[in-house]
Amino acid sequence: MTAQxxxxxxxxxxxxxxxxxxxxxxxRAATLSRDLVGxxxxxxxxxxxxxxxxxxxxxxxxxASPDETPRGDATKQQRLFLDLKFHDIPxxxxxxxxxxxxxxxxxxxxxxxxxxxxxxxxxxxxxxEAEAMGIVRPLVIAVTVLTSLDEVDLNAVGQRGPAxxxxxxxxxxTQDSGLDGVxxxxxxxxxxxxECGPDFKLIVPGIRPAGAEIGDQKRVMTPDQxxxxxxxxxxxxxPITGADDxxxxxxxxxxxxx
Numbered sequence: 001m002t003a004q005x006x007x008x009x010x011x012x013x014x015x016x017x018x019x020x021x022x023x024x025x026x027x028r029a030a031t032l033s034r035d036l037v038g039x040x041x042x043x044x045x046x047x048x049x050x051x052x053x054x055x056x057x058x059x060x061x062x063x064a065s066p067d068e069t070p071r072g073d074a075t076k077q078q079r080l081f082l083d084l085k086f087h088d089i090p091x092x093x094x095x096x097x098x099x100x101x102x103x104x105x106x107x108x109x110x111x112x113x114x115x116x117x118x119x120x121x122x123x124x125x126x127x128x129e130a131e132a133m134g135i136v137r138p139l140v141i142a143v144t145v146l147t148s149l150d151e152v153d154l155n156a157v158g159q160r161g162p163a164x165x166x167x168x169x170x171x172x173x174t175q176d177s178g179l180d181g182v183x184x185x186x187x188x189x190x191x192x193x194x195e196c197g198p199d200f201k202l203i204v205p206g207i208r209p210a211g212a213e214i215g216d217q218k219r220v221m222t223p224d225q226x227x228x229x230x231x232x233x234x235x236x237x238x239p240i241t242g243a244d245d246x247x248x249x250x251x252x253x254x255x256x257x258x
Contacts, residue, residue, distance in 0.1 A: 007106055007139050009201070009232040013257040015041035016227065017250060018081050018107075018203070020237030021061065024052040029061045032241055033078045039250045042079030042106055044235055050084060058082070058103050079106040081203075081235075085143050087111035090121035097122050097140075101129040105138045107203065107233075109183060112142035112170035119177035141181045141203055142174040144188070164188050168195050175200055181232070186221035189229040205235040209253055227257045
């Protein structure tokens with residue numbers, strides 16, 4: 001059973017920006033999300049938000065207005081990257097994917113380190129549920145090496161050699177497992193493209209506009225560098241969410257990409 005995805009890489013620069021709403025506060029996240037509808041390609045909600053607020057909290061954030069029904073008008077809702085990084089035995093991860101499919105995310109992710117069987121179980125569950133629900137299957141992607149890690153960190157946990165080699169190894173495994181793409185650092189884009197081809201989706205965090213603080217990220221690029229290197233989507237948080245005018249900040253980043 002195969003449900004077709006309908007999430008090709010968008011042509012508009014603004015639609016390739018995903019905004020990380022790194023807050024557990026529903027009101028704050030919902031305000032940012034609604035203000036940014038149409039200015040960006042979607043929002044990313046992660047474990048901190050989901051573990052506090054669950055499905056209902058996510059629905060409140062992606063609605064275009066506070067009084068919309070939970071399903072609402074999909075054309076007016078904010079698109080969702082559900083960043084929960086599932087990593088467990090295959091049956092548990094398949095169940096977790098089925099559990100979040102009613103939120104109709106555009107993208108959801110697992111950890112590539114979970115292995116072939118786990119990743120295949122995740123994409124199979126997404127396919128089955130999407131077809132059963134009559135919705136578009138999300139892009140199912142895998143996390144390779146967290147952008148907060150460098151070679152020193154990897155050596156400390158027993159992974160020898162450059163981070164880029166581990167990223168490419170996990171990207172190849174992800175593609176062989178039937179997933180749509182990976183989360184990776186911008187600095188590994190070229191190597192993954194050479195290994196996995198042009199249709200493999202690359203979602204790239206650790207993006208900082210020129211002059212912005214890098215925070216807790218160690219492997220970073222500017223938005224235009226990442227897109228020109230071959231990223232399909234870039235994930236940006238504080239440079240947009242911490243700006244006095246988040247919409248203007250997002251528009252400036254889109255302009256820099258163009």
